[in-house]
Amino acid sequence: MTDLFWPGDHLAGDLMSDEAFLAAMVAVEQAWLGCLVDAGIAPPDARAELSTSEGDAEAIARRADVDGNPVSALVAILRDRSEPATARWLHRGLTSQDVLDTAIVVCVRDVLIRVGVECAAQVRALADLAERHRGTEALARTLTQAALPSTLGAKVARWLDGVLDAAEPLAALRTSLPVQIGGAVGTLAATTELAGSVDGALALSDALADELVLAPTLPWHTTRSPITRIGDALVTCCDAWGHIAADVATGSRPELGELAEGSGGGSSTMPHKNNPVRSVLIRRAALTAGPLGATLHAASAGSVDERSDGAWHAEWATLRTLARRTVVAAAHTSELVTGLRIDESRVAANLAAADGLLSEQRAMAELTGRPPLSDYAGAADRFVEATLSRARRFLEESS
Template identity: 90%
Template sequence: MTDLFWPGDHLAGDLMSDEAFLAAMIAVERAWLGCLVDAGIAPADARADLSVADGDAEEIARRADVDGNPVSALVAILRDRSDPTAARWLHRGLTSQDVLDTALIICVRDVLIRVGVECAAQIRALADLAERHRGAPALARTLTQAALPATMGAKIARWLDGVLDAAEPLADLRMSLPVQVGGAVGTLAATTELAGSVDGALALGDALADELILAPTTPWHTTRSPVTRIGDALVTCCDAWGHIAADVATGSRPEVGELAEGSGGGSSTMPHKHNPVRSVLIRRAALTAGPFGATLHIASAASVDERSDGAWHAEWATLRALARRTVVAAAHMSDLVSGLRVDEARAAANLAAADGLLAEQRTMSELTGRTTLPDYTGAADRLVEATLDRARRFLEESS
């Protein structure tokens, strides 16, 4: 995919594309048909690979306008092009929401895998940077102003903590992504009729989850926490990356000069510039991710009856945009931290030039009556070590 409105979109490849979504919907229909056959409900010759609809995304998209979602159009095409036995049993017991929700979850799983890989790369790079610049003197700033002495290692460790906070839940989330099987109103009524019993209907849902490598669960038609959890995880990643990007952009200003991107961008009219383009593009994603997450929560709160009239529909494109933009930001952040340059000499010079930094230390000394310590960086080194230990554990557990 390409998107002139969102430079870097190509880095997300086919993730959450129309083609990927179509393939996932077909996979759900194929797997369900196989489950009906395996359960002895449908005859053996009803099994089909359903590849007859591959490449029909544009046609399905146009026809989706009739019923408000692409599943009806897909099922019509599949039935028209499949043999009579497969066509007869296709989609029986499912509803459009079952197919669409489960397909969305399949697409999101691929996104979470990619983001997880990028986060692991970032954690390695940031841990290396924090170790390398662990004791380098630097100026800590609060509310944009000079505050106290610190170290570059402490700053980078805070970045690392943010990425770890985002990365750690991703694996658990990926393993708990739920299948959606509920039928027309989430009661499995049609499936119960097909299977001949409630136990048989529930077993079919579990079998579909196993086939698609998803978590079995009860229907969540209008309980949209599975979607909002995904959105929250992606937004949390963008939040962490936005913090790093903002610090790098500020630190790369010529008057600060403590940080620099390994491969900055140029200007169409000012050849002297070395723009922090990765930071700019990451901040763009961070600034827009939150509203996407908010839209998913608003849609969840607006759920009504057994299938929402618009709130459900608002999720699909929102989740796709958030997911693809998160993947792009993840790739940009991996590139940024792997090539980031830290100017220790400039950081030390900025610290030396700041006035009034030891006023707090003098106050503490007067209170305690003890001799002041030489650098006034407190537990910074111990805190860096704690973060590095956390990063090592994460990388060992995820390898």
Template identity: 75%
Template sequence: MTNLLWPGDNLAGDLMSDAAFLEAMLAVEGAWLDGLIDAGIAPREARAQLVDLLAENDLEAIARCADADGNPVSGLVSVLRERSAEPTARWLHRGLTSQDVIDTALMLCARDVLGAIGDEFAIQVRALCGLAETHRSTTALARTLTQAALPSTLGAKFAHWLTGVLDAVEPLRGLLASLPIQVGGAVGSLAAATELAGSVDGAVALSDGLAAALRLAPAPPWHSTRSAVTRIGDALASCCDAWGHIATDVATGSRSEIGELAEGRGGGSSSMPHKNNPIRSVLIRRATFTAGPLAGILHAAAGASVDERSDGAWHAEWATLQTLGRRTVVAAVHTSELVTGLLVHADRAAANLAAAQGLASEQRVMTELTGRAALRDYTGATDRLIDATLDRARRLFEDTP
């Protein structure tokens, strides 16, 4: 996929694309049909490779048909039944409703997105560990409220970046293992599945079997309780928060008058050949500005959820999660490129520190209070704090050097 107005969208590949979502819906329908057959409810002759029933141009046709019923499931099921022989056509989609298919397909697509982001996190953690270790003693000026504050080290700054990344990756890992199945039938009561299976236990077994087949977590129906979706949105926004912090520091640190940091591969200008713009940082910050509001839409939709299927709030989630998912993957790739190629100019950091005025004022106060001379470099527990962050990273990523 490409998007002229979101440079780098191609880096997300087919993740959370319309084609990926259609494939996920097919996977749900196929796994459910197989479950009915394996349970002895539908005849063996009903088994079919549903993916073979679709043609390349069906995606657009199904998308256009979705306008009639408000979702793409009806059009998909109609096409599949038209092209299926009996008894496949008769048993296809029986016991499911459109929400089951869409919500479960969203979980499948989200899993792929979260997995791709997890791979990028591994790259980022290795790079940031290396930067923090290499520059643990590289003195630099710490700034608060944009102004010179106290001496610090670039290793401490990189360890702070790493902390943000680790804070984002921990819940993401837990989320990956708990994405839930959605099987509830028309109103979330499993009524049709109970009728098909002949018992409540049989209906639950069908739902659990679908979860196992799709490698999702078994769960009771959650039709209008939307925390499964908002948790994904929150995790994605938190990722962008962590990366945005890094990108903002790099963009600031690469200003000509500061010059402590630089992107390994900057961007050019259409009219100023001398420019070496921090484009990775710019594009990461772009994602940060939009991720929070997109996650907010998911929360607004969750709060407006009503009855056993919402009248518009549910529908607002789909494209929102798609957009947020793809943009977060792009930001993940850009951040990996940024931290692995980051250039550190220790000489400029030292010069900026030396030029700063008034940094010894706190040291003098501490000397007067304690009667002891303050440490010469006045970087406090920086080394220990860096070590603690590196140890945390190693526990999460055992192969991180």
């Protein structure tokens, strides 16, 4: 996919694309049909390989507004192309929400895998930078102004902590993504009728989860926390990356000159410029991720009855947009931190030029009556080591 309105969208490849979503819906229908046959509910000749053809996504999309979602149009196409026994049993016991929610979860899993890989690359790169510069004295700034002496290692460690805060929950989330099978109103009524018992219906739901490598769970229908948890995880990633990008963009200003992207971007009219394009595009994602996550929460809060009248529908494109933008920002951040250049001479010059940096230290010495310490970096190095230890554990566990 490409998107002229979102430079870099191609980096997300087919993740959460129409084609990926269509394939996931077909996979859900295929797996459910197999579960019915395996359970002895549908006859053996009902088993079949379901597939779609080129142009089906367009046709289904155009017909989706008839019923308000793409599942009905998909099922109609699959039945038209199937043998009678398959057509008779296809989709039986399911409702459109079962197929759509489960397919979205299947698509999201691929997104979380990709983001997890990028996070691991970022952790390695940032840990290396923090280690190399843990003793590099640098100026710390608060409210845009010179504040105290610190180290570059401490700054990078804060970036690393943010990435770890985002990355650590991803693996657990990826392995707990839930199947959604509830039938028309979330009670498994039709499936119970097909299976002949509640236990049989629950066994079918668990079998589908196993087939799709998802977590078995009770129907979540209008309890939308599985979706908001996904959104929150993606937003947290973008938050962490946005912090890094903002610091790099600021540090790359010519008047500071402490940081630079490995390969900046040019200008259409000013050839002297070396724009921090990766940082700009990452910040773009960070600024828009939160509102997308908020839309998912608003949809969750707007859930009503046993299937929402609009709130459910608002999730699909919102989550797709948030997911693809997160993947793009992940790739850009990996490129940024692995290629980041640090001008230690400018770092030292900016620190030396700042006035009044030890006024706080002198005030503390006066209070205690002790002579000032030779180094006023406080516990910065201890904090860097704690973050590096955390990073090492993360990389060991994720390898």
